[in-house]
Every structure is written in structure tokens, then in C-alpha cells.
Amino acid sequence: MPALQPRSPAASLPVQRRRRGAAADLAEALAARIGGEVRFDPASRALYATDLSIYRQVPIGVVIPKDVADVEATVEACRARDVPILGRGCGTSLSGQTCNVAVVIDFSKYMNRILAIDPDGRRARVQPGVINDQLRNAAKKYGLTFAPDPATHAYCTLGGNIGNNSCTHGDGRQDRRQCRGTRHSDL
Numbered sequence: 187m188p189a190l191q192p193r194s195p196a197a198s199l200p201v202q203r204r205r206r207g208a209a210a211d212l213a214e215a216l217a218a219r220i221g222g223e224v225r226f227d228p229a230s231r232a233l234y235a236t237d238l239s240i241y242r243q244v245p246i247g248v249v250i251p252k253d254v255a256d257v258e259a260t261v262e263a264c265r266a267r268d269v270p271i272l273g274r275g276c277g278t279s280l281s282g283q284t285c286n287v288a289v290v291i292d293f294s295k296y297m298n299r300i301l302a303i304d305p306d307g308r309r310a311r312v313q314p315g316v317i318n319d320q321l322r323n324a325a326k327k328y329g330l331t332f333a334p335d336p337a338t339h340a341y342c343t344l345g346g347n348i349g350n351n352s353c354t355h356g357d358g359r360q361d362r363r364q365c366r367g368t369r370h371s372d373l
């Protein structure tokens with residue numbers, strides 16, 4: 187049976203150097219392809235290492251896409267290198283959902299517009315970074331609402347609502363009434 191050796195911190199240095207090199211290569215490839223922000227610096231990575239939970243995982247880097255083409259290019263570049271990706275809205279999750287060793291894609295800064303509301307069809311087309319209250323306020327004038335209503339409705343995004351399968355902060359009766367016969371894509 188092989189004897190167990192004490193773990194030497196120096197032993198992991200080559201691995202760390204290789205990872206840093208691969209991350210720098212990915213950042214360079216992304217910066218050349220996308221119009222949005224590519225942030226792989228230590229300060230940005232520290233900023234995105236937490237959400238509203240107790241967890242902390244420093245991401246590989248952060249991409250803040252300006253449009254769908256940026257998202258597609260990011261997914262493609264990460265997939266080609268076998269690098270995990272993680273979507274992020276406003277990071278109000280309570281269980282570490284937005285913390286991981288991955289390339290974090292932050293939809294809240296630029297991809298936050300309501301594209302169309304169709305009151306007759308009770309549908310809205312939105313970008314994933316739209317804030318929950320923005321959609322609810324816009325739908326109000328048609329006598330409609332968007333049922334998921336977390337306590338963080340003033341900050342959380344539609345992408346995060348769907349990612350977390352969010353529900354209301356009340357006793358649930360409002361959700362059940364509003365959700366009857368609707369899907370997330372419905373108003």
C-alpha cells in the first residue's frame with residue numbers, strides 16, 4: 187500500500203499556472219469577439235464570488251453581454267474549451283446558485299429591456315435581465331401581472347425568477363390564483 191505523503195502547497199503551483207494561462211487565453215478570445223465587457227481581473231472575480239447566501243466561489247471570469255450575439259459567442263468559446271458557464275441576474279439567491287468556478291454571464295447590466303407586451307395574448311417578450319417590478323409595472327396598465335413575486339421583486343430579474351422557479355413572498359394563495367393556467371412566459 188503506498189504511504190500517504192503530506193500535501194505540499196508547491197505541488198499545486200504548476201496546475202494553478204496552467205489554469206491561469208487557460209483563463210487568460212479565454213479572456214483574450216472573448217474580448218476579441220464580443221462587444222460587451224470581459225472581466226477576468228481579480229477585483230471583478232471577487233465581486234462576483236458571492237450572492238446573498240453564505241457561499242463563496244471565485245469565478246474563472248465574468249462576461250457582461252450587450253446582446254444575444256455576445257451570449258452565443260461566450261457559450262461557444264467556453265464550450266470549445268470545456269469551461270462551465272453560469273447565468274446571473276441580480277445575485278439575490280439564497281443558496282449559492284450564482285457562485286461557482288465558471289464563467290459568470292451577468293444579464294442585468296445591458297440585457298434588461300422589455301421588448302414587447304401583447305395584452306390580448308397575455309404574453310411579454312423580455313430580455314432576461316429585466317427587473318421583476320419593471321415588467322409588473324408595465325403590465326399593470328393592461329390589468330395584467332407577472333405571477334412570481336419574490337420579496338426581492340424590486341431587484342430580482344426575470345432570468346433569476348425562472349432559474350430559481352421563484353414564487354411569491356406571501357402565503358402562496360396569490361400565486362395559485364395568478365398562476366392558474368399560465369406559464370412563466372405568460373403574463
Ligand SMILES: Cc1cc2nc3c(=O)[nH]c(=O)nc-3n(C[C@H](O)[C@H](O)[C@H](O)COP(=O)(O)OP(=O)(O)OC[C@H]3O[C@@H](n4cnc5c(N)ncnc54)[C@H](O)[C@@H]3O)c2cc1C
Nearest residue numbers: 273275276277278279283337342343345346349352353355
Ligand atoms: C431577503 C430575500 C427574500 C427572498 N424572498 C424570496 C421569495 O419570496 N420567493 C422566492 O422565490 N425567492 C426569494 N428570494 C430569492 C431570490 O431573490 C429569488 O429567487 C429571485 O427570483 C432571484 O432573482 P435574481 O435575479 O437575483 O437571480 P440570481 O440569484 O442572479 O440567479 C438565480 C438563478 O437563476 C440563474 N439565472 C439567472 N439568470 C439567468 C439567465 N439569464 N439564464 C439562465 N440562468 C439564469 C442563476 O444561475 C441562478 O441559478 C429571496 C431572497 C432574499 C435575499
